[in-house]
Amino acid sequence: MPDIYQLIPQRPPIVMVDVLWSANEAVAETGLTVLEDNIFVRNGHLREPGLIEHIAQSAAAFAGYGTFARGEEPRLGYIGEIKDCQLLALPAVGDALRTTIRLVAEAGGIRLISAETKVKNEIVANCLMKIFLKE
Amino acid sequence: MERSELIAKVNASLADEFEVEESIITPEANIKQTLQLDSLSLVDMVAHIESEFGVKIPTADLGKILTFDALYDYLAEHA
Numbered sequence: 001m002p003d004i005y006q007l008i009p010q011r012p013p014i015v016m017v018d019v020l021w022s023a024n025e026a027v028a029e030t031g032l033t034v035l036e037d038n039i040f041v042r043n044g045h046l047r048e049p050g051l052i053e054h055i056a057q058s059a060a061a062f063a064g065y066g067t068f069a070r071g072e073e074p075r076l077g078y079i080g081e082i083k084d085c086q087l088l089a090l091p092a093v094g095d096a097l098r099t100t101i102r103l104v105a106e107a108g109g110i111r112l113i114s115a116e117t118k119v120k121n122e123i124v125a126n127c128l129m130k131i132f133l134k135e
Numbered sequence: 136m137e138r139s140e141l142i143a144k145v146n147a148s149l150a151d152e153f154e155v156e157e158s159i160i161t162p163e164a165n166i167k168q169t170l171q172l173d174s175l176s177l178v179d180m181v182a183h184i185e186s187e188f189g190v191k192i193p194t195a196d197l198g199k200i201l202t203f204d205a206l207y208d209y210l211a212e213h214a
Contacts, residue, residue, distance in 0.1 A: 080175050105182035107197055112178045130175055 007064030008057055009074045013039050016054040020061045025103070028062035032097045045090040051125045052082065055115040058099045059131050063111065076134040080110060085127035095119045109133060136214070142207055145188070152183050162204035169203070190214055 001020045008017060016038075021029040032054050034041065040050025056079050064074040091097055099117040106112070110130050117125040136144075142162075150157035153170040160169060172180055177197075184206075185191050190213045192200065200206050 105178050105185060106194055107178040107181045107192075108174050108194070110175060110178045112182050130178060132175075 002065070002068050004061065006068055007061045007074055009060070009076050010057060013037075014053075015057070016040070016050065017057045017061050020065060021098070023062060023065040025066075027103070028058070028065060028101045030058040030061055030099045030101065032099075034091050034093050034095050034097065036093050038093075041093060044093050046092075046095075047090065048087050051087055051091075051117065052079075052085075052127075054097060055099060055101075055117060055125065055127060055129060056131065058101050058115065059111065059113045059129060062101045062103070062113070063131070063133055078132045078134070080130035080132045082130075083128050085125075087125050089119070089122070089124040091119050091124055097124070104128070109135070138207065138211060141210060141214075145203070145207060145210065148183070148187050149180070153180070160203055162202065162207070164203055165201060166203060166206060167201075184210070188214055 004017055004019060007020055017030050017032055019031045021031055034046045038046065038050065040047050040053065060077045063077065067074055097117050097119055099115060102114045104112040104114050110132055112128065112130050114128050115126060116123060146157050146160045149170060150160060155170060167177065170180065181192050181197065188210055190210055200209055
């Protein structure tokens with residue numbers, strides 16, 4: 001898999017994906033290890049906006065995999081909508097997040113994705129998200 | 136599936152999903168205007184069609200499907 005910086009436009013300290021574990025046209029798996037100096041960590045736990053940002057950047061990495069394969073630069077993505085969102089637990093420092101992103105549908109430059117984030121096989125977050133990818 | 140049956144199922148399904156009166160869905164009507172779809176919600180219709188009818192509409196084809204009649208034709212061809 002390509003280096004994550006080849007797939008997403010974000011740069012430290014706002015990078016919320018460490019690795020793209022796998023990807024194809026329909027589904028991707030990403031990872032993030034929560035570090036103490038993560039800007040979304042408070043009192044030893046990754047806060048809710050950090051989980052959402054991790055999912056959004058996972059979706060960006062998924063899209064970036066496609067652009068990388070075509071030899072293009074990663075595109076900026078904007079969250080258009082989040083729905084059916086469940087944040088079930090706040091991962092602790094040291095936890096490894098594993099997120100599965102599935103492409104539900106795509107139209108007019110908008111990608112509808114479903115996301116499920118697990119820590120040690122326990123679901124900590126899931127949602128549907130619309131991402132607008134800037135041309 | 137007969138075309139009349141397909142039309143009835145599509146109309147009922149979209150009216151329910153997008154909370155519009157089924158009576159305003161006519162073959163010549165513009166899909167986006169009738170279902171009040173904006174750039175964000177258009178993808179919801181694509182997802183709904185795939186979920187309900189098992190037909191994936193690629194972005195390249197979506198631009199050609201402006202009316203419900205065009206949608207019925209597309210589903211009849213690809214279902």
